[in-house]
Amino acid sequence: MAETPLRRLRSCALAIFCGKPEEITIIATELGARDKISGTAVDGVDNGHIFHVGKMEFVGGKKLGFYVTSSLRQGLVPFAIATGALISVLRPRFAIHAGVCAGNKKQG
Numbered sequence: 001m002a003e004t005p006l007r008r009l010r011s012c013a014l015a016i017f018c019g020k021p022e023e024i025t026i027i028a029t030e031l032g033a034r035d036k037i038s039g040t041a042v043d044g045v046d047n048g049h050i051f052h053v054g055k056m057e058f059v060g061g062k063k064l065g066f067y068v069t070s071s072l073r074q075g076l077v078p079f080a081i082a083t084g085a086l087i088s089v090l091r092p093r094f095a096i097h098a099g100v101c102a103g104n105k106k107q108g
Helices: 005-010 021-031 076-090
Strands: 014-018 035-038 050-057 063-070 094-098
Touching: 005 035, 005 050, 005 076, 014 021, 014 076, 021 050, 021 063, 076 094
Parallel strands: 014 063, 014 094
Antiparallel strands: 035 050, 050 063
16 A cells, blocks of 8 residues: 555654745755655645655665655745644654744844
8 A cells, every 4th residue: 555645744754844935946956855745635734835755864874754845925924834834734853944034124
């Protein structure tokens, strides 16, 4: 029996969340993520999400499964909400937020 997309994503220990959708491809390419999963195929996940899935291999043969995705809307609050929802559903052990910045106009 084939592994479901939800199970496959949950088997990944590392989640990388990008601030912008166009950053997904850059990071996924650099890390060698070759497979894609659409959010439409994953129960409990917003349909607009795209996941690039791969494995990193370390010295000694250890492997770490990961996926790269992004928030669907720009801004710190939408990013935090979307990322929190994905973490709740997909339950990664580790999470990296890439390309997310916060600024304060008053302080320059």
